[in-house]
Structures are given as C-alpha cells and as structure tokens.
Amino acid sequence: MSSSAPRRAMSRRSVLRGATAGGTVLALGGLAPGAAAPSAAAAHGPSWDPTRFGSSYTARPPDPGAVLLGGPGFAVHGDGEGAGTADCTAALQAAVDEASRRGIANKLGDILGGARDFPHGDGGGVVLVPAGTYRLTAPVDVHDSVRVVGFGARRPVFVLGAATPGYATGTARDVFSFRRRPVGGPVSYANNDTFGSGLVNLDIRIGPGNPDAIAVRFGGAQLCLLQDLDIDAGDARAGIDHNANLLHRVRVRGGEVGLNAYAASAGWQTTLLDCRFEGQRRAAVSMFNDAKLVVVRAVVSGTPRAFESAPGQWQHLYVQDSHFDGVSDAVAVLDDSASLPGAENDLIRRSNQLTLLDCTATGVGDLLLLAQSGARTRGPRPSGRIRELTYGLRVEHALGSRESRREGVYADVAPGAPGSLIRARLRSDTPPPPPVREWVSVADVAAEMGRTIGAGEDDLPVFQAAVDRHETVFVPIGQYLLTGTLELRPRTNLVGLHPRQTWLLAADGHPHFADPDRPRALLATPRGGRNTVSGVGLDTARQTPGSVNLLWQSGARSYLADVVTQFVKWHPQDVQSGDPGYSYRGAHKYGMHVRGGGGTIANVWSINGWAENGLLVEDTDVPARVYEVSVEHHETREVVLRRVRNWSFLGLQTEDHIYGWRSQAVEIDRSSDILLANSVLFRVATVQGPYPYAVGVRDSRRITLRGNRGYRDKTPEFTQWGAALRDTRTGRTVPEVEFTLIETG
Helix, strand or coil: CCCCCCCCCCCCCCCCCCCCCCCEEEEECCCCCCCCCCCHHHHHCCCCCCCCCCCCCCCCCCCCCCEEEECCCCCCCCCCEEEEEEHHHHHHHHHHHHHHHHHEEEEEEECCCCCCHHHCCCEEEEEEECCCCEECCCCCCCCCCEEEEECCCHHHCECCCCCCCCCCCCEEEEEEEEEEEECCCCCCCCCCCEEECCCEEEEECCCCCCCCCEEEEEECCCCCCCEEEEEEEEECCEEEECCCCEEEEEEEEEEEEEEECECCCCCCCCCEEECCECCCCCCCEECCCCCCEEEEEEEEEEEEEEECCCCCCCEEEEECCCEEEEEEEEEEEEECHHCCCCCCCHHHHCCCCEEEEEEEEEEEEEEEEECCEEEEEECCEEEEEEEEEEEEEEEECCCCCCCCEEEEEEEEEECCCHHHHHHHCCCCCCCCCCCCHHEEEEHHHHHHCCCCCCCCEHHHHHHHHHHHHHEECCCCCCCECCCCCCECCCCCCECCCCCCCCCEEECCCCCCHHCCCCEEEEEEECCCCEEEEEEEEECCCCCCCCCEEECCCCCCCCCEEEEEEEEECCCCCCCCCCHHHHHHCECCCEEEEEECCCEEEEEEECCCCCCCCCCCEEEEEEEEEEEEEEECCCCCCCEEEEEEEEEEEECCCCEECCCCCCCCEEEEEEEEEEEEEEEEEEEECCCCCCCCCCCCEEECCCEEEEEECCCCCCCCHHCCCCCCCCEEECCEEEEECCCEEEEEE
C-alpha cells in the first residue's frame, strides 16, 4: 500500500511476547555471527526494483549565480572534467567557499541576521560540478546552506584514493563535512542553526586502505538533504555519519555501517526515501540517541542487521513499504524497553517504538531481536510479507467504548513475497526532476521581453509569461517581486536549485494582498494539475494580511518539494529580542493552503508564524503522502485538516516556541483515513505555558497515529502535552504522549 493509508487491525493475528499461529514465532537465541553474502538478486541487479538510479541533472542547470567547478578561479587539473589522478580538494573547497561568500553578500539565505554573536549573513549558494572523476585527499567542508550539485550524462565521482594519508589513524575522518559558519565566525559541525545544505546528484567512492573514512558527515536542522547519491564505502567505517532531514535515492554499498544515525538537530526526525543499503559488515543503520528514522521504500541486503540500536537508547523507528534481502541476523535490534535507564517511568519505557508496516523479506533471519533478553521474533522463511510488526504501546479503538491497550511485540506476518509484490511496494511516488534540456530560465524569458528581473520592480508579468509559454520554468538564484498571484498551468513545473537562495516575494503593502477575507496566494496551482514545484522560497512580506504563500490544488501525481516560507516566529508585539525570528512581520491569512489538492509533498518548512496556521488542508479526497514536513512557530495552530480524506503524514514536525505555548500541533475536523507516522510534536524548554492535547479531532473517523515523540524532561508541566489525542466534541482523550500506535474507529 504505497499510499501509506491507515490500516485497521480487526482481523490480524497478534503476538504479545509469545508465539502465534500462521508462522510467526518468538524465539530465544544469541547473535548470528558474520554477514551474509549478497544475494543473487543484489549481485545481479534485482528485476523487482522499479527505482531508476542515475543522473538526475544530465545537463548544466542554467544558473549564473552558481559557482562552476572547473571554471575561472576553480580549475581542476587534467581535462577539466577531473582527471582522476590530480588532487582536486583545494579547487572544490575554493568553490564552496566562494558560493558561501556570494550568499553572505546577497543576504538571500540570511536567518540569523547578526544575532547570537554571529556575523551578518548565513552564506549559502550552489556549486555546480560537471561529470568526471575528482580525487580528494582531505575533508571538504560543505558550509552552511551550500549545495554541491553534480550534472552530466553520468554523475560526477569523488574518489578517496587507496590508502590516502590521514584515513587510517584510528580516528574517524570525513570526506565531506557539513559545517556551520564558514566565514568570520566559529566553525563547527552543522547544528540547529544550519539550513538548506546538500549534496545532490554525485557519487563518492572510497578506495581500499582507508578504514577510518566516512564518506559524508551529514547534519543540519531544516531543508538539508542528500539526494541522488551513490556511496561506495568499501572497507571504510561508514558511508554516512550523523543525519539531517532527508536522504532521497541514496545508495550505500559496503562499509562497516551504512548510516550512523543520531537525532537530527534539534532533535527532529530524518526521513529516508527510496534508499538502498548493501553489503555492510555490521549493520545497514546503527542508531544512537533516539534517531527517529522514517524509512520508506528502502532495500537492505547482504548484511547481518538492517537496524540496530546502541545500548541504553530508546528509538522511534518507523519503516514502511521496504524490502529486506539476505539480512542474516535480524531486521531490527532494539533494547528491551524495560532495560532502559529510567524505564520505571512509563514515558521513558514507551519512548522505545518500532513499526514495520507493509514490508517484504527474502532470506532473512529474525525480524526483531531484543538485545538484553535475547527474545526474537522470527522472520518468514524463505520469504514473506510483514503486514505489521510493532513494539511498544498500542491503543486500539481509541476514543470509543472499546478502547484497549497492550504493550510488547505485535506481529502479523504471512509467507510468500513474489517479485510483483516487492516491486509494487517499492514503486516510488517521488519523481526525478524534469530533464534539464526542457528547462527555460525565467531570465531568458525576461531578455526576450526586453525586461530585467530581480531588481526590485514588479516581476509578475515576466513570470506569468514564462509559465504560460513553457512547461518547465527554471528560477535562478535571486529575489523576485510579485504584485499578485503567479498562476501555474495544469502541466507547469517551477524549479530552482536552492529554496533559501531563490525567493518569490510578495510586494509589501500591495492592495492585492490586503484583504484577509479574500486571501490571495503568492503562488497557485490549478485544481487537478500535474505540477512539480521545487527549490524555491516563498515570502509574503510584512503588511500583507490577505496573503497566502501557496495555494496548492494539484492532483495525485503532483510533487511539491524543497520549499520554504519566510522565517518568522509569532510573538507579542511588545517583545524585544535579539532573536531574528521576532522581528515584527505583520499578519497573514494562511501559510500554505491546500484546497482540493494532494500528491506528494516532501522536505517543506512552513515558518511564517504570523499566519493563522502554517498548513491548512481542506475539502479534498485526493490522496497525499507528506514526508519530512516542518510547521513551526504559529500562535494558535500549526496544522489544520478540514474535510480531508486519504492523507498520510510521515515525519511531521511541529514546534511551539517560548511565546507560542497556546499553539495546538494538529487539528483534524470532519476528516477520515488520516495517518500521522513518527511525528515530533515539539515544545521548547522555555515554553511559557501548558496545552491540554497535541492532536484534536472532531467528527472524524479512522485517524491513526503511529509513533510519536511527545516526552521532554525539561519543565515537564509545560513541555509535555496534556494528552496525545482528544475528541473535542466528547472530551475523551488518550493521555499517553509516547506510544507506538493509536488507532481510532
């Protein structure tokens, strides 16, 4: 069920620390030694895998604001495409430095604005890398908000040569390091002040004799991504260490571990979409300090373990529509919840959450191993379907007279996993970018019209002409002023390379955005359209009470990704603070408004805190899958669903800040078949008051919550929700804020 629709468990076989009929058994035993050899399917390229892995940008994107590796001042030795023998480290680092310098100069990506003792400007920009082979000999710092983007018929390859000095010293060392504060301030690894960094459409290969190498030290708080990457880790420590927001179409081969996963800054989830892990010596993913992973359509093959937790750590792990092949020991290895430090506290014990949903397996050992007790849930032999496996608290028939609770292991597993079923599960809903050869730059349209854009005049006529005449319109780095709504056609694609460097800005105080009773969107898509919108920022300015950043009405095959709004926190108007989010920005109608639309939405950050809410979805039964979306800092509500059916939120994150303590995370009204999976509904340590519940429902059916992070030990009377779920009509609640499943009728 690739659409991730909620499932009911009325007829399922279940197991609670015992054996089941139907082939699911709980056994005891020790660790299986050694890694399994890659299966024949993994070695020869499985016919059941529908995902295409290749270059997503086959030609150079036409962005004059980007830095070109190999261009003037950033020459690489050899043929200009990377000779593969000369050291290209310094040239690549210089290109990243220059992209960051340009971002500081143009101030387009600036959030901190001189606050917190940082120099003005965050930097940020784009480095374009042509196809070729580039040898690296030392870490390359990817500064805050810089994206390194490869292009060509084949993706560029960065190679750490055999036995490179510094990568066999006993201390881990990166090849690419995501960093914070590139110029004029303290340099650190990426943290909760890091936004928009990325590696896109390139490959990394680690040669033999580099046992301490890590291909990518990943990190960041919002909009950071690894996308369209192949990492050949060989005998290295890890392919990826630490994690930020989105890993998309990433393949990791080899390494002791594919991904060392931690809680992303500042404690958010990380979503893995359409990723592949193969041949790791110990585990595909090793999880530390509550990594909170959302894993969808992954394939893990030829390794002892798919996921393993560090001792003494709870995990919020959600895995769906994934396939496990030749995982010899166990798909998931977790700590026994009762063994966790502080487990006498129900909140801590129930913070250990596992969901495997609609997955398949061939040639696996066990599905779940609880490390301290050695209890095992046996996998299907030789192949089978994991309809559902959970560990933790289940609240079934919630908010009704039949409400019930159970804790422990629940399994619904059936034999047989034909290739057609595996292929159906893995079929992606996230399309590759439109081919670059079809892109038409809005700057070229402006030149044809004898106009200049991005200079502070009204750019709407040029943008509207571009989308009226061309199917795929590219927006270069810059800031573009719009005095009204940019209306896309049914097949229009609007693409940029960096949402924090590519802004559509509402004209401040313009009468078109003045009436809150007749709100007008800055960008609008048509009902039922098949649109892609990606890589752009939307800013509805200050004095625009009738403005909406986005009106999304597109259909089920549409795609909205890598989009951000302006950074504004709601606050009382008399508050004086050095935090740049508290500069007054006026009132707005909605942040992002979905009316009658759906499709796939991924890696979106809605933070215009003076809007009535950050995401309003209403009057739609068009199915939608919403991945790694963050909605933060609004006064009264973050996400509102009204008369909505068939929407799934995987990795939803909300945040109520110090002055936003009256803000409810999610409101669901007259809706049905809604899934919230592995949500982080966050309240900061300094929040000034309590809220009685996180999710409110009214006149709604089949609302399913699978996994939740709702517990904090900081000022718990304020930072913990009073309840996870409340029926606002009857007043009934589910008080537990940490759970693996809450399922209503």
